[in-house]
Amino acid sequence: MSSAESNGLLRDLPRDTWMSHLPRALWDLPLCNLAIPGSHNTVTYCLDKNDRSPVDLTQPDVLQKLDKYMKPLIRPFVYKWAITQESTVKEQLDCGVRYCDLRIAHRPNDNTSDLYFYHGVYTTVTVEAVLKEIREWLDSHPREVVILSFSHFQGLGPELHNHLVETIKNVFATKLCPKTETVTLRNLWHLGYQVIVSYEHNIKNCHNELWSHIPYWWANKCKAEALIEEFERRRRQSSRPGGFFVTGINLTEDLKYICSHPTESLKDLVMSTYPVLLEWVEGLYPGSNPGSVNIIAGDFVTESQLVPTVIALNENLLNWT
Numbered sequence: 444m445s446s447a448e449s450n451g452l453l454r455d456l457p458r459d460t461w462m463s464h465l466p467r468a469l470w471d472l473p474l475c476n477l478a479i480p481g482s483h484n485t486v487t488y489c490l491d492k493n494d495r496s497p498v499d500l501t502q503p504d505v506l507q508k509l510d511k512y513m514k515p516l517i518r519p520f521v522y523k524w525a526i527t528q529e530s531t532v533k534e535q536l537d538c539g540v541r542y543c544d545l546r547i548a549h550r551p552n553d554n555t556s557d558l559y560f561y562h563g564v565y566t567t568v569t570v571e572a573v574l575k576e577i578r579e580w581l582d583s584h585p586r587e588v589v590i591l592s593f594s595h596f597q598g599l600g601p602e603l604h605n606h607l608v609e610t611i612k613n614v615f616a617t618k619l620c621p622k623t624e625t626v627t628l629r630n631l632w633h634l635g636y637q638v639i640v641s642y643e644h645n646i647k648n649c650h651n652e653l654w655s656h657i658p659y660w661w662a663n664k665c666k667a668e669a670l671i672e673e674f675e676r677r678r679r680q681s682s683r684p685g686g687f688f689v690t691g692i693n694l695t696e697d698l699k700y701i702c703s704h705p706t707e708s709l710k711d712l713v714m715s716t717y718p719v720l721l722e723w724v725e726g727l728y729p730g731s732n733p734g735s736v737n738i739i740a741g742d743f744v745t746e747s748q749l750v751p752t753v754i755a756l757n758e759n760l761l762n763w764t
Contacts, residue, residue, distance in 0.1 A: 454755035458539035461754055462628060463586035468761055470629040474588065474639075475687045478729035478756035480749060481542025481590075481740035482535050483693040484527040486560035489568045492522060523708035524696055525563025530745040532573055536580050539750035542590045542689065542738045543577075544659075545570070547607065549598035556606050561597060570607065574614045581618060581637045588631055590687065590738070592657050594643035604646045611640055612652060619652040641687070657738070659689040665696050667716035671723045682733040689738040690727075692720050692749075713742045721752050728759045 456464045469477065528535065532543065547570060548561040558570040577589065599607070612619065620626065620636035631637070640653055647653035662673040674690060694712055720741070727736045736756070741749045 453758050454751045456754060458750060459537045460584060460587060461539050462541065462588060463584075465628065465757065466761060469757060471627050472760065473731075474590075474626045474628070474631075475685075475737050476730050476735075477760070478727075478736060478753050479541050479590070479738045480539055480744065480753040481544065481689060481738045482528055482540045482744045483544050483691055483740045483742050484562050485532060485535065485540075485543040485545060486566055486568070486573055487525060487527045487562045488529050488531055489566045490522060490525060490562070490564050491567045492518075493567075521563045525709075527562065527693065527709065527742040528745075529710075529743065532576055533580050534745055536577070536584075536587075536589070538745040539754060540744055541588065542740060543592065544689075544740060545573075545591055545593050546595035547593055547597070547599065548595075549603055551598065556603060558599070558603065558607060571610050571614070574610065577638075578614050578618070581615075585635075585637070586628075586632055588628070588637050588639070590639045590641070590657070592641045592643075592659075592689075594641075594656060596644060601646075604644060608642075608646060608650060608653065612650075615640075621651045622654045623651065639687075654687075657687045657689060658684045659691055659740075661691045661693070661695075663695050665694050665712070667694070667719040667723075670694060670720070678734040683731075683735055683737070687737055689740050690736050692724065692739060692741045694742075710743055714747065717741075717747045717749070721748055724749070724752050724756075727756060729756050730760060 453465070530538070535543070546560055546562065548559055548565060550557075550559055550565050559568070560566040560570065560573070577591070581587065581589065593607070593611075596604070615638045617635060618637040620631060620639050624630070624634070624636065626639065641655060641657040642653040643656035647655060660674065660677060662670040664670040664673060670692065694716060696709060696712060724739060727739075729735055729737060739749070739753045741747065744750060
């Protein structure tokens with residue numbers, strides 16, 4: 444397929460199998476040079492709303508105290524601003540997401556080895572259940588590749604880290620790509636690897652299946668224009684990290700913003716700013732050059748045009764081949 448023939452077509456690839464439908468000219472490029480859509484805080488669609496979960500321990504002391512004594516008043520605000528995705532992992536994968544931001548915790552005062560996800564509060568679904576859901580999806584999509592980033596570990600000691608690593612190995616088995624492997628679509632398809640696991644802990648050094656933590660560029664802004672300005676400054680002043688890296692176009696609300704918008708939610712904020720953000724994303728380029736991008740992650744990805752917009756960026760690579 445020539446660049447002229449492909450122009451405009453990548454945006455319209457089937458979302459659930461877009462990698463397997465990429466033009467042959469992209470099969471031998473490193474995955475870290477492709478444009479890959481991702482989801483920020485992937486597993487927040489199942490936060491515990493039955494008030495059984497405490498506020499997670501990373502939250503400010505004042506919020507933890509308010510939640511303890513004024514739970515009926517505080518919790519609705521927590522949920523409105525903590526949920527970043529409303530779709531399940533399977534739905535996100537079907538939509539084209541290929542990078543998942545997985546933040547892991549062991550709930551306080553839990554005597555089991557069960558691990559959960561968290562953002563504001565903890566999830567009702569366990570890590571193992573979600574990993575098995577991803578494995579089942581991969582079994583039915585044998586030429587798709589996912590990047591799973593495990594980070595922000597809360598309440599995990601050595602035993603629980605070992606437990607999590609063994610769970611990852613048991614669930615994905617021969618689908619796990621070793622960190623020594625050449626990561627192109629053609630090579631991964633040939634070897635049957637479908638999962639790249641990055642792990643933000645030193646235990647990764649003891650396991651060939653665990654890649655180093657993937658850098659996540661985060662602007663910490665609550666306005667689209669400020670986020671874009673921050674990322675443009677970084678692109679001018681810093682070379683892109685080597686290997687995989689994430690540009691997180693997720694907006695960040697602070698307490699002042701939440702209090703001044705009492706009737707709104709994170710979703711209201713995010714969806715209102717997507718038109719501006721996606722217009723900026725359309726002008727980005729994947730590749731290995733200093734200002735290029737790789738993974739682009741956002742919130743409420745299945746309800747926006749982020750995924751097809753990011754996939755379409757790969758047309759720029761076709762023009763160079």
